[in-house]
Amino acid sequence: MTDASIAVRPAVLSDLIPGKLVRDIALVVGAAGLTGLAAQVSIPLPGTPVPFTLQTFAVLLTGAALGLPRAFLGMALYLAIGQLGVPWFAPSGGNATLGYVVGFILAASVVGALASRGGDRTPLRTIATMALGTLLIYAIGLPWLMVAKGLDLPAALSAGVVPFLVGDGLKVLAAAGLLPAAWKLAGR
Helix, strand or coil: CCCCHCCCCCCCHHHHHCHHHHHHHHHHHHHHHHHHHHCCCECCCCCCCEEEEEHHHHHHHHHHHCCCCCCCHHHHHHHHHHHCCCCCCCCCCCHHHHHHHHHHHHHHHHHHHHCCCCCCHHHHHHHHHHHHHHHHHHHHHHHHHHHHCCHHHHHHHHHHCCCCCCHHHHHHHHHHHHHHHHHHHCCC
């Protein structure tokens, strides 16, 4: 049996796209761009400096679809270009939400690593993978919010986590439907 006759199992969805370097560059830039676009869906909520956005959904999906290290590079590029002044962070977030953006890098990386191990193949595994990614975003964003706004832990939880639990839960469930379905469509 030759090497050419051995089928290589794709680790993540983006591995189904032919190419290598150009593909990977396009995927990294696309992940950053998608996250920036998702940030423009920004709904200010009363009682919190953190707006509701679709960023976390974009982060989790691109993390699973790209895998590590492309997911890491995509979110690092998103952060770097935003820090250079491109107005693609959530418009009403300000410095109080920058910790969540930093958390995107960790979350996308972990979700990508888990997806490459099958963490996005079934609805239950996808829920667990996406829930962990969401928790990692909170774990970085919440302390940053506390420092930026001078909040204690209960106040920060009330402003930076509680208002988002239902929406983030819905995003996790949507991903749990989309990712396993994408794998089925791909025939893998």
